[in-house]
Amino acid sequence: MQNETTRIAFLVAIATLIFLLVPVFLILYIRSYNRHKKNHFLEKQNMQQKFESEILQTRIEVQDQTMQSIAAELHDNVGQLLSLTTLTLNSVNLNDGEKAKKKIDNSLALVNKSIKELRELAKLLHGEQLVENGIGHAIDQEINWLSKAGKxxxxxxxxxxxxxxxxxxxxxxxxxxxxxxxxxxxxxxxxxxxxxxxxxxxxxxxxxxxxxxxxxxxxxxxxxxxxxxxxxxxxxxxxxxxxxxxxxxxxxxxxxxxxxxxx
Incomplete structure (x- = not known):
């Protein structure tokens, strides 16, 4: 009988211990879950900030590349066209009507070509709009600039x-x-x-x-x-x-x- 009483007391003690430990483990689990959830949120937030920072850096680099392309184009192409136009107009001899007309026509052609090049530069200045028009158009624009090198x-x-x-x-x-x-x-x-x-x-x-x-x-x-x-x-x-x-x-x-x- 005493053994039976001892066994029952032992089982009651075990049940009581389990009853007390379950809430403790539950609380620890909830705290651990919340901590992981918070860490995951912070990690996700950090990744988002890095992504936004990289996007900003990329935008700056694209703009810098755009400015370099514009500077090169103004110097190598538009500048030369306008210089050639100036030289042609300065060499016009109004006393020779036929040659004068030919040189003026050539000058007008050079001016029109310069205007066309400046319009292309204006498109390049709107780099972000170019991307908004689709990656296909952006790629096409880069290829156009590459083809102008003629190399x-x-x-x-x-x-x-x-x-x-x-x-x-x-x-x-x-x-x-x-x-x-x-x-x-x-x-x-x-x-x-x-x-x-x-x-x-x-x-x-x-x-x-x-x-x-x-x-x-x-x-x-x-x-x-x-x-x-x-x-x-x-x-x-x-x-x-x-x-x-x-x-x-x-x-x-x-x-x-x-x-x-x-x-």
Missing amino acids: YELEVNNQLIDLQITSPDKDLIILRLLQEIINNIIKHAHAKHIQINAYLDKNVLHLKVAEDGIGFDPVEMKGKKTGMGLNSIYKRMEMINGKLVLNSAPEEGTSLTIEIPYP
Whole structure:
């Protein structure tokens, strides 16, 4: 009988302990859950702030690239056209009517060409509006500026011109990525031919740029902190959950393929 009483007392003690411990564990679980929830919120908020900061930095870089393009265009193209117009008009001899008319006509043609170039510059000044018009138009504008250099044979397949959907933040980053790639080609590649393909397939935007320049060792270059801006490109690809495929070898050219969930 005493053993039975002891066993019952023991079971009651165990039940009481469990009854007391369950609320404690429940409180600890709730506190732990709330702490994780708070940390998750702070982490998410921090990621959002980093994303917004990167978008702002990208916008500044796009604007800076725009200003550089405008400065180069004013100096190399519009400035030369206006100087040539001035020289032509200064050489007009009104006593020779036929030659004077021909030179004035040539001057008018130069002025009209200058006006056309200035209109193109005006479009470039509205860089953000260009992105708002769609990534296809932004890519097309960059290709137009590249073609004006007259240094490369361009093969372009831009299927994004008539794209009906947009993603302004992603479009801005994609535009900046293309600018960085083109700048790398101009500065380092010594290429003669550039191929650019852009299209959308199954909600994934594909952008491929290939050139026949001197190439490089991707493994060696990726290890360098400042190598050709590749770290910046990889960083921005991660930010928008994109995928970058880089193929290159010395003396065999380079190809970069970008795949981004879109929109």
